[in-house]
Amino acid sequence: MKSIVCIKRVPDSEARIRVGGDGVGIDPAGVKYVMNPYDEFALEEAIRLKEEAGDGLVTVLSVGPEESKEILRTALAMGADAALLLASPGSADGLVIARALAEEIGDREYDLILFGKQAIDDDNMQVPAMVAELLGLPCASVVVELEIEGRHAVAHREVEGGHEIVEFDLPAVVGAQKGLNEPRYPSLKGIMAAKKKPLDVKEISFTEPKVRIVALQEPPPRAGGEIVGEGPKAVPELVRRLRDRALI
Amino acid sequence: MARVLVYAETRDGELRPVASETVTAGGDLAEQLGGSVDVFLLGPPGMAQRAADLGRYGADRIFVAEDQSFSSYAAEAAVRFCEDLVGREAYDAVVFPASAQGKDLAPRTAARLDRGLATEVVSVGVDDGRPVATRPMFAGKAIATVAFSELPALISVRPNVFRPKERPADGSVEIVEIASEPTAQRVTGIETGDREALDVSEANIVISGGRGMKDPENWSVLEDLVEALGDDATLGASRAVVDAGWRPHSEQVGQTGKVVSPSLYFAVGISGAIQHLAGMRTAKTIVAINRDAEAPIFSVADYGLVGDLFEVVPALAAEIRRVRAGG
Ligand SMILES: Cc1cc2nc3c(=O)[nH]c(=O)nc-3n(C[C@H](O)[C@H](O)[C@H](O)COP(=O)(O)OP(=O)(O)OC[C@H]3O[C@@H](n4cnc5c(N)ncnc54)[C@H](O)[C@@H]3O)c2cc1C
Numbered sequence: 001m002k003s004i005v006c007i008k009r010v011p012d013s014e015a016r017i018r019v020g021g022d023g024v025g026i027d028p029a030g031v032k033y034v035m036n037p038y039d040e041f042a043l044e045e046a047i048r049l050k051e052e053a054g055d056g057l058v059t060v061l062s063v064g065p066e067e068s069k070e071i072l073r074t075a076l077a078m079g080a081d082a083a084l085l086l087a088s089p090g091s092a093d094g095l096v097i098a099r100a101l102a103e104e105i106g107d108r109e110y111d112l113i114l115f116g117k118q119a120i121d122d123d124n125m126q127v128p129a130m131v132a133e134l135l136g137l138p139c140a141s142v143v144v145e146l147e148i149e150g151r152h153a154v155a156h157r158e159v160e161g162g163h164e165i166v167e168f169d170l171p172a173v174v175g176a177q178k179g180l181n182e183p184r185y186p187s188l189k190g191i192m193a194a195k196k197k198p199l200d201v202k203e204i205s206f207t208e209p210k211v212r213i214v215a216l217q218e219p220p221p222r223a224g225g226e227i228v229g230e231g232p233k234a235v236p237e238l239v240r241r242l243r244d245r246a247l248i
Numbered sequence: 249m250a251r252v253l254v255y256a257e258t259r260d261g262e263l264r265p266v267a268s269e270t271v272t273a274g275g276d277l278a279e280q281l282g283g284s285v286d287v288f289l290l291g292p293p294g295m296a297q298r299a300a301d302l303g304r305y306g307a308d309r310i311f312v313a314e315d316q317s318f319s320s321y322a323a324e325a326a327v328r329f330c331e332d333l334v335g336r337e338a339y340d341a342v343v344f345p346a347s348a349q350g351k352d353l354a355p356r357t358a359a360r361l362d363r364g365l366a367t368e369v370v371s372v373g374v375d376d377g378r379p380v381a382t383r384p385m386f387a388g389k390a391i392a393t394v395a396f397s398e399l400p401a402l403i404s405v406r407p408n409v410f411r412p413k414e415r416p417a418d419g420s421v422e423i424v425e426i427a428s429e430p431t432a433q434r435v436t437g438i439e440t441g442d443r444e445a446l447d448v449s450e451a452n453i454v455i456s457g458g459r460g461m462k463d464p465e466n467w468s469v470l471e472d473l474v475e476a477l478g479d480d481a482t483l484g485a486s487r488a489v490v491d492a493g494w495r496p497h498s499e500q501v502g503q504t505g506k507v508v509s510p511s512l513y514f515a516v517g518i519s520g521a522i523q524h525l526a527g528m529r530t531a532k533t534i535v536a537i538n539r540d541a542e543a544p545i546f547s548v549a550d551y552g553l554v555g556d557l558f559e560v561v562p563a564l565a566a567e568i569r570r571v572r573a574g575g
Contacts, residue, residue: 013503013523017389026390037504093364094355120503123385126355126365133327133359138433141352144497154436158498159348160264160447162440164321168433178504179497208397210364214380215393222529224548227541231555232563238535238553239567247512247533248453248477248568 001056001148003046003112004105006131007039007075009068010121017218024213035071038116040078040183041176045146046114047079048181057081061104063088063097069199076194077186083199093209094122098130100204106135110171117142117175128175138168141175250283253333253342253400255326256302256310257349258291259438260319263298265450266345268305268412273372273405274343275306275415280374281340284308285417288333288424290318290326296421303419305412310421315428320435321349323356329426330357339400341372341379346404347449354404365402366394368507370409370530379403387503387526407450408509446482448499453477453512454531456484456501458524460517460538460557464494469561470516476565476572484508484528486518502527517557520545537561 011017012032020027043060050056060075062068063086072083086100105113113135115128125141132139140146144163145156151170156163158177186194228238242248254274256267267289274285287307289299296312303310313329315322330342330353342357344350346368358365369381370391379401382393448454455477457470467483474481485495487502501508503523513531518524520536520543528534529548536549537557546552553560 011386013387013526015386017386019390024392026386095358095362095364098355098359121386123383123387124365124367125351126358126367129352129355130359133356139323139352139356140433142348156439157348159438160450161445162438164348164435165437165439166433167436172433177497178500210362210397211366211394212397213392214395216385217391217393219384219388219391219529222534222548222550224534224550225546225552226550227546227552227554229553232559234553234555235560235563235567238551238564239571241551242512242533242535243571245533248572 001049001053001112002110003049003056003058003114004108004110005039005043005046005058005060005075005080005114006101006127007043007060007062007071007116008036008119009033009062009064009071010036010119013037013120019216019218024216026216033067035074036116036119038118038120038176038178041178041180042114042116043075043078043080044181044183045176046112049112049148059084061086061101063100072199073194074186076197076199077190078184079190082197085201086204087201088204088206090206091209092206093211094124094126095130096206096209098127098134099207101127102131102134105131112170113137113173115173115175117177128173132173137171137173139173140166140168142177143174144177144179146174146180250278250281250340251337252278252281252283252285253339254285254287254307255330255342255344255350255353256287256289256299257345257347258289258295259321261292261295261298263301264347266347266407267302269407269410270343270345270405271302271305271307272413273410275413276410277341277343277372277379278306281379283340286311286333286337288329290322290329292316292319296423300419300421303417304414306415306417307419308417310419311424312421313424313426320438322431323352323433324429324431325426326353327356327360329424331360332426334361334400341399341401341403344402344404346406350404354402358402363398363400363402364396365404367404368406369403370406372403384507388507388529389526406507406509446480448482448484448501449506449508451480451482452510453481454484454501454508454510455481455514455516456486456518457489457495457516458486458518459488461489469558473561473565476568486524515545515549516561518545519543520548
């Protein structure tokens, strides 16, 4: 089983986000960066599939700045076999990233390309399906259950009010959702082993982005904070206010 | 004249509620561009009759592809359909819902058409005669305004944000044949829970429970409140209770769950961690019930009630029933 897992370096979900001086990006000062949480499910799935098959290869790819090497090293420590960072100056939209990945992946041998269903920074949720389209592959996004028998796959994807069951043949693209598995933590042994695994950097150049952020703003603060009262005796007052605003 | 194309979502031969929202968003944009709205949709034979209803929300022309296999989401056929339409007519924008279907379809279409896509859009506008859109990033910790260098601009709109607006238009229906090609993937089933629960991202009222609920058995308290509030209310959850296995992940609200924008959001026994706030801060009205007066949830709540949820929630359900009964 040969899998390619695409991962991204993103601000930690605890991070306070401040708009940077350019007005279109964020101020990175004081922000801690981590592997996108959904990518952990994708990576875990690839490692499990390799372990179950008894042989295979898990390659991790990331498009991003030099610092993304950190998350690639974490991926190697979790159990990936090789890592590649695609580094480029310039800005990108979802399609630019998808093109960069599709170009790199196109020449490789693989059964499965895995992504986290969404990166929690841009919240674009578009790269996995775009890569599938560019490579002419089937794609199941937001997957919570994946069964593979030989070359055939059955995926359960989360839809409103339930799961949709999709069937397709490999090779294919899968976007991992929470619930797919329980990601492992890197073991000490894994961390040591990672030091000997290949982690390469390749300079690439981006195509022209077609979507551009022209302004980035912090959301208006919510004017909250009113305490209606304490205990069940405050309930009638709460209901009266909700009714006044025609909410119930 | 400017034209906007809208994808109307169907399932099992019925328009989904999000369809009228998407047409409304397309109408908002078309109005600002000074143009009209075309709609395309796929469904089983007989779909065309039901599609005509979208004229009420501003659909000028409605293109329908019918095939038995279109009872469920047919990704490849939908992409081809959109590609055909965009090849026939110069559209300024194509608007999708940011629903489970749209989140899959919009990026596939963008890659096929080689155009830019803005997802989870919450408002649309026009700058210099061209579409612009605003969308949350970092789970709503920042709001971006985006512009497109080539048309059509592809946009997917967040459910529950564009409330359906009556905007009567022609709504003429045309059945279109799309060449059937072998598909690389197909939907072979849908599994729903015991009741077809209203999805937390689509409900008008959301009642979320957190660790303060103490035990999964206690959810009967919240279910009773849902029932008192009626058909457009549903349950949500904090991550703590999803991780504990008390509630399904499909109910999780927050940065690594769903982002919701209901009219009314109840946070019950939820502390208000930054990742939870990221998912519900765009609710129109927030009510927090927590016994800790210092809980951060109170700082974003329009109405806070300090107290033991096991006393407050049953009293709340009873009071709502009482006033609804006209008491
Ligand atoms: C990467 C990452 C992603 C995350 N994503 C999400 C996410 O998407 N969604 C999310 O919700 N969280 C998320 N979290 C977790 C988040 O940080 C919090 O841990 C979580 O939201 C806490 O859930 P809670 O409020 O239910 O529990 P707690 O923080 O334990 O709060 C329980 C609350 O219940 C109150 N309470 C207890 N008993 C009663 C009673 N009898 N009556 C009234 N009130 C009572 C307490 O006062 C307390 O305020 C994420 C964390 C990380 C690290």
